[in-house]
Amino acid sequence: MTKKKARTDRGQLQLPLDLHREPVRAGGYRVRDAVQEALRETLEKCPISREDLAEEMSRVTGESVTVNHLNSWTAASKQGWRFPLEFAAAMAMITGNTAILDAALSVTGFRVVSVDDLKIMEFGRLTLEEKKRASRKRALMEELL
Numbered sequence: 001m002t003k004k005k006a007r008t009d010r011g012q013l014q015l016p017l018d019l020h021r022e023p024v025r026a027g028g029y030r031v032r033d034a035v036q037e038a039l040r041e042t043l044e045k046c047p048i049s050r051e052d053l054a055e056e057m058s059r060v061t062g063e064s065v066t067v068n069h070l071n072s073w074t075a076a077s078k079q080g081w082r083f084p085l086e087f088a089a090a091m092a093m094i095t096g097n098t099a100i101l102d103a104a105l106s107v108t109g110f111r112v113v114s115v116d117d118l119k120i121m122e123f124g125r126l127t128l129e130e131k132k133r134a135s136r137k138r139a140l141m142e143e144l145l
Helices: 032-045 050-061 067-074 085-095 099-105 115-144
Strands: none
Touching (some): 032 067, 032 085, 032 099, 050 067, 085 099
């Protein structure tokens, strides 16, 4: 007797991992407004002018970025204009502000951290592991004695 193979819907993407701990509602990852607000705040806090920022973004991305682009990306009335993801790294490095990336990731539970913060996190993780090992060693020593 042969076993029947489970049918899979070839039109639906099968993810190898259960990436969602809780069900996600339709539109649950819609972060357009949060990204636009973060961009607006980033530009307000930016120590350089919009003209200089646009010029530097054009230089580092190799694409034309104008003050009009910056204004359109932040204007509430320009719903068709969205900040391109490929510019997010350049914006973060030029302004020193990761708010746009944080806004884009806000619903995922992920965050952007600096290299220095990453080292601190690794140090903390190693310290915690050492304490757990030391505790386990003490428990084993008590059992052996």
